[in-house]
Amino acid sequence: DFECGEEVELSFMKNGKWLGVAYRVRKETLGGRALFPHVLVKNCAIEFNFGQKDETFFAVPPGFTFIQHLPLGERVRGTLGPKSKAECEILMMVGLPAAGKTTWAVKHAAANPSKKYNILGTNAIMDKMRVMGLRRQRNYAGRWDVLIQQATQCLNRLIQIAARKRRNYILDQV
Numbered sequence: 001d002f003e004c005g006e007e008v009e010l011s012f013m014k015n016g017k018w019l020g021v022a023y024r025v026r027k028e029t030l031g032g033r034a035l036f037p038h039v040l041v042k043n044c045a046i047e048f049n050f051g052q053k054d055e056t057f058f059a060v061p062p063g064f065t066f067i068q069h070l071p072l073g074e075r076v077r078g079t080l081g082p083k084s085k086a087e088c089e090i091l092m093m094v095g096l097p098a099a100g101k102t103t104w105a106v107k108h109a110a111a112n113p114s115k116k117y118n119i120l121g122t123n124a125i126m127d128k129m130r131v132m133g134l135r136r137q138r139n140y141a142g143r144w145d146v147l148i149q150q151a152t153q154c155l156n157r158l159i160q161i162a163a164r165k166r167r168n169y170i171l172d173q174v
Contacts, residue, residue, distance in 0.1 A: 002027075008035070016058030034076035037067070079114050082166045089115065089168040097174050105170045120158055121172035122151040 001009040008030065010023040039046065049057055051068025060066070067075075082088045091108075093101035102123055109117040126147060155173065162169055 010035075013058070013061075018061075034078075036078055079116060081116060082168065085166055088166055089117075090171065091117075091169070092171045093121075093173070095174075101174075102172050105172045109170060115168045117168045117170050118162070119170045119172050120155060120162060122148065122155050124172065125151045125154045125158075 001011070006028075007024045007026055009021050010025070011021045012019055037048075037050070039048075047057075049066070051066025091105070093105055095101050102119075102121070105117075105119050105121075109115070109119060129147070129151065159171075
């Protein structure tokens with residue numbers, strides 16, 4: 001809700017049930033930047049209707065408008081990925097361990113947000129691996145070989161998937 005005062009309210013419904021306000025963000029914090037819908041889930045399937053379907057999942061609350069029904073002049077287009085595989089960039093980091101490859105890759109991706117680089121490497125994977133919500137360093141003492149084997153298998157699968165996608169990648173793997 002962009003019309004509720006000095007703050008933007010982000011709220012949501014699930015299957016027609018109002019779940020309330022999730023976040024409030026001051027408009028000045030957004031600095032005129034657009035918000036884009038995003039949901040991160042794990043081990044489940046979800047479906048959205050932003051107005052592209054004729055039938056709604058539930059009655060639309062009064063005062064709400066589907067994103068799809070906003071006039072084109074009020075919409076902001078997100079950055080576009082490469083149009084073809086020929087336009088894709090793949091950067092491969094080369095160097096000794098602890099030479100700064102990961103640091104450079106992260107900084108380069110941050111300095112070029114329009115490229116939407118995906119950093120692929122076992123370190124990036126291991127940083128996402130958690131056991132009972134704790135980072136890997138505390139949970140894999142004495143079992144490094146298990147951790148690196150799992151991360152390598154994940155990386156190999158991600159590289160297979162990446163080969164079929166039109167995206168920009170930084171391969172950060174020694």
